[in-house]
Amino acid sequence: MTMLKRRMFLGLAAGATLAGCGYRSVDAVYSQPAGAVPKQYANRTRVVFWSPYGGVNGKAVDKLVAKFNDSQDHVYVETQFQGSYDDVAQKVAAALVAKQAPDLAVLSDVTWERFFLNEALEPLNGYFNDGFGPGVYQEKLFGEYVVKGQSWAVPFARSTPILYYNRDAFEKAGLPDRAPRTWSELRSWVPSLAKVQSGGRSLRTIAFAKIDGDWQFQGNVWQFGGAYSRGLDVTIDEAGAVAAGEWQRSMVHDLGAAYMASSPSTDFANGLVAVIQESTGGMKTISSKAKFKVGAGFIPSEVATGLATGGGGIGMLRNISDERKQAAATFLQFLARPENSAWWTTQTGYLPVVNKAREDAELKKLIAEQPNYGVAIAQLENARKQDAIRLYGRNANVQIYTGLQQIYADNAQPKKVFGSVAKRLEAIGTEVKRLYEEKVL
Amino acid sequence: MTVVELPARTHPDERTLATGNDQLKRRRRREYGLFALLVAPNLLVIAVFAYWPIIYNAFLSLTDWNMIAARPKFIGLANYGRTLTDPAFHKTLWITVVFTGLIVVGSLIIGLALAFLFNLPLKGRGAVRTIAFAPHILSGAAVATIWAFIFDPGYGLLRALIEPFGAEPPDWMNNSDWALPGLVIVYLWKNVGFAALIYLAGLQGLPKELDEAAAIDGASTWTRFRAIKLPLLAPITFFLLITTVIGTFQAFDVIAVMTGGGPGDATTTLSWSIYNEGFQAFNAGRAATLSIIMFVILLVVTTVQAKVMERRVHYR
Numbered sequence: 001m002t003m004l005k006r007r008m009f010l011g012l013a014a015g016a017t018l019a020g021c022g023y024r025s026v027d028a029v030y031s032q033p034a035g036a037v038p039k040q041y042a043n044r045t046r047v048v049f050w051s052p053y054g055g056v057n058g059k060a061v062d063k064l065v066a067k068f069n070d071s072q073d074h075v076y077v078e079t080q081f082q083g084s085y086d087d088v089a090q091k092v093a094a095a096l097v098a099k100q101a102p103d104l105a106v107l108s109d110v111t112w113e114r115f116f117l118n119e120a121l122e123p124l125n126g127y128f129n130d131g132f133g134p135g136v137y138q139e140k141l142f143g144e145y146v147v148k149g150q151s152w153a154v155p156f157a158r159s160t161p162i163l164y165y166n167r168d169a170f171e172k173a174g175l176p177d178r179a180p181r182t183w184s185e186l187r188s189w190v191p192s193l194a195k196v197q198s199g200g201r202s203l204r205t206i207a208f209a210k211i212d213g214d215w216q217f218q219g220n221v222w223q224f225g226g227a228y229s230r231g232l233d234v235t236i237d238e239a240g241a242v243a244a245g246e247w248q249r250s251m252v253h254d255l256g257a258a259y260m261a262s263s264p265s266t267d268f269a270n271g272l273v274a275v276i277q278e279s280t281g282g283m284k285t286i287s288s289k290a291k292f293k294v295g296a297g298f299i300p301s302e303v304a305t306g307l308a309t310g311g312g313g314i315g316m317l318r319n320i321s322d323e324r325k326q327a328a329a330t331f332l333q334f335l336a337r338p339e340n341s342a343w344w345t346t347q348t349g350y351l352p353v354v355n356k357a358r359e360d361a362e363l364k365k366l367i368a369e370q371p372n373y374g375v376a377i378a379q380l381e382n383a384r385k386q387d388a389i390r391l392y393g394r395n396a397n398v399q400i401y402t403g404l405q406q407i408y409a410d411n412a413q414p415k416k417v418f419g420s421v422a423k424r425l426e427a428i429g430t431e432v433k434r435l436y437e438e439k440v441l
Numbered sequence: 442m443t444v445v446e447l448p449a450r451t452h453p454d455e456r457t458l459a460t461g462n463d464q465l466k467r468r469r470r471r472e473y474g475l476f477a478l479l480v481a482p483n484l485l486v487i488a489v490f491a492y493w494p495i496i497y498n499a500f501l502s503l504t505d506w507n508m509i510a511a512r513p514k515f516i517g518l519a520n521y522g523r524t525l526t527d528p529a530f531h532k533t534l535w536i537t538v539v540f541t542g543l544i545v546v547g548s549l550i551i552g553l554a555l556a557f558l559f560n561l562p563l564k565g566r567g568a569v570r571t572i573a574f575a576p577h578i579l580s581g582a583a584v585a586t587i588w589a590f591i592f593d594p595g596y597g598l599l600r601a602l603i604e605p606f607g608a609e610p611p612d613w614m615n616n617s618d619w620a621l622p623g624l625v626i627v628y629l630w631k632n633v634g635f636a637a638l639i640y641l642a643g644l645q646g647l648p649k650e651l652d653e654a655a656a657i658d659g660a661s662t663w664t665r666f667r668a669i670k671l672p673l674l675a676p677i678t679f680f681l682l683i684t685t686v687i688g689t690f691q692a693f694d695v696i697a698v699m700t701g702g703g704p705g706d707a708t709t710t711l712s713w714s715i716y717n718e719g720f721q722a723f724n725a726g727r728a729a730t731l732s733i734i735m736f737v738i739l740l741v742v743t744t745v746q747a748k749v750m751e752r753r754v755h756y757r
Contacts, residue, residue, distance in 0.1 A: 023510075023511055023512050023513070024509070024510075024511050025511060026511055086720075086721065089723075090720045093508040093509050093723060094508070096508075096509065097508060114507065114509060114723060115509060118507065118509040118510045118511075119511070120509050199595065199596070200604070210615060210701075210703065210704070211701060211703075259612070259615070260612075260615045260704065261615075262589070262614065262615070267595060270595070270596065272595045272596075394507065394722050394723055394724065395717075395721055395722035395723075395724070398717065398721050398722070402702075402703060402705055402706065403705070405703045405704035405705045406617070406704065406705035408615070408704065409615055409616050409617050409703075409704035409705060409707075410616075410617045410704070410705065412705075
């Protein structure tokens with residue numbers, strides 16, 4: 001057993017004090033995290049870019065960055081892989097305490113807000129030009145980072161959930177080759193899917209995510225007519241959200257057709273489950289792992305449509321020198337070029353965040369050959385910004401998915417679970433209320 | 442009234458005595474100097490990396506700070522009041538106690554049993570000892586990954602093993618009733634090798650005469666174990682008790698990889714909740730509060746154990 005956590009915590013505290021017994025000063029210039037610059041890029045301004053993308057998507061990031069480094073001779077971008085979205089956020093916070101700052105960091109749909117609220121991000125309007133800024137990016141995705149007319153990050157690896165289904169299994173079950181239109185329709189398909197055998201047992205219909213499942217569930221709540229919150233007023237214990245929870249509970253415990261999975265996409269790719277709601281950013285990974293024909297379609301609706309945008313945007317840290325800021329901006333401008341945005345989409349499945357990227361020949365060809373890549377783009381019109389409590393409430397996402405775990409694992413009644421989740425969310429909302437009203441409203 | 446003249450302080454020996462004293466003092470001072478010089482680097486490191494963080498942590502527990510804001514806000518004892526009255530904290534404490542209790546008792550009993558087994562003059566026991574000890578030196582994350590595979594309900598080893606007999610394993614890590622026992626199994630697997638090794642060393646150091654004498658007097662194996670070996674092993678048990686309690690209280694790695702404190706809060710121990718408050722919720726003040734509470738609990742537990750054992754442990 002390790003003392004990992006304690007060491008981390010103490011180390012952080014020690015770092016904070018060693019670095020001068022002080023805290024972050026909003027306008028101080030902090031040093032860069034260490035790294036190595038290859039010889040051919042020496043004498044350039046170095047930009048440190050913290051990324052949460054590994055595997056297939058990580059390789060695509062590396063290629064984009066390499067292309068940027070070779071495209072000009074002033075700036076060298078060094079990608080430093082930091083783990084998950086949460087890991088990046090933790091490490092940026094820890095770095096700031098130790099008076100260090102990466103120049104750019106990928107921040108998720110639920111982490112950029114806390115850096116914005118606490119004045120750790122550089123406002124980006126001053127760096128916009130014709131090829132970089134409003135009008136260039138897809139409006140919805142761009143607008144999510146705009147507060148009172150100022151941009152605090154730009155979209156990069158943005159996604160929505162889409163419905164992946166096992167086409168081979170659907171065929172064996174005698175079902176149509178399409179995603180279900182409503183959740184009720186999927187429920188009516190349960191008996192047919194259960195007749196299909198997979199790995200020595202009957203195929204299960206849908207898997208729910210153990211961690212971060214509250215992102216998909218945000219959309220599900222809307223589809224059943226509810227919301228997590230209106231503003232910061234928590235509504236997760238009201239009818240719509242409870243109905244969505246009840247639908248999932250019943251699928252798991254009444255029908256035995258659903259279950260909680262540590263990694264739904266791994267189970268899906270291994271043929272253990274017929275349907276998952278997963279990020280469009282998993283498209284390339286899932287398609288390459290699965291040994292069957294993968295289908296993709298819109299997330300079903302029920303009494304309403306609506307699904308949550310998610311994924312990562314890139315923020316620039318405030319505590320860095322002007323030279324580093326200018327250099328970092330040139331990389332953001334490079335990513336905003338249509339061909340680069342389109343290429344990123346073809347390599348990962350993430351949404352093309354730049355409008356003109358949709359007209360890119362390569363991307364058009366890919367969508368023509370593999371229509372799955374076009375699903376998220378077509379579905380984007382149903383997508384919207386998440387409810388404020390999940391975005392601005394510190395740890396609200398963990399509180400919600402912990403509640404979902406109780407429904408999936410323990411057959412807990414959604415009404416009761418969401419009642420106690422609501423109490424916690426209300427406390428979380430109270431904490432952030434003052435800052436939220438001051439800076440966001 | 443007579444005035445007694447005090448003799449002048451000029452004892453013939455006094456000068457030499459004083460010089461001797463001075464020399465002694467000087468030598469002592471020199472020795473202290475050397476001592477301080479040799480100890481200073483270590484002391485400094487310990488002060489900077491152990492004591493100062495504890496003090497700083499205590500300070501943070503009196504604040505509300507999200508680690509990004511420029512300055513922590515001082516809020517006095519509010520974090521303590523809030524934590525100590527929070528039902529979720531009470532549940533966390535209970536889970537920690539159950540988790541620690543099971544692992545400590547299990548490690549000691551299984552470790553002792555294994556030690557007796559390893560002490561038998563059997564063929565290949567060296568290899569078996571090594572195999573039993575190996576999990577202890579593996580990193581927790583690796584152990585957790587191995588067991589995540591063993592426990593996996595879809596394609597796990599356990600499923601492959603028992604399925605031919607028509608049984609289906611539980612979904613260990615995704616079921617609130619099974620997740621904590623599952624974690625206990627993993628930690629036991631990781632821990633018993635160490636306990637066995639320490640017990641084995643103890644067993645081999647026991648005096649044979651007592652045991653033989655008792656055997657001649659007709660004491661049964663069980664009586665000899667209970668009345669002779671177990672009391673003689675008490676110092677070992679004491680050592681293992683303290684180290685395992687502390688280690689288990691701080692267990693984090695396997696929980697982080699296998700359950701993330703879930704499902705729900707079924708495996709949220711004190712150490713996991715510190716991590717969650719600190720690094721998921723960015724709530725440095727409350728994480729620090731929980732750390733201080735854990736520190737106090739461990740201090741009390743260790744002190745009590747030491748006091749009780751002082752009377753009952755017989756060091757030879």
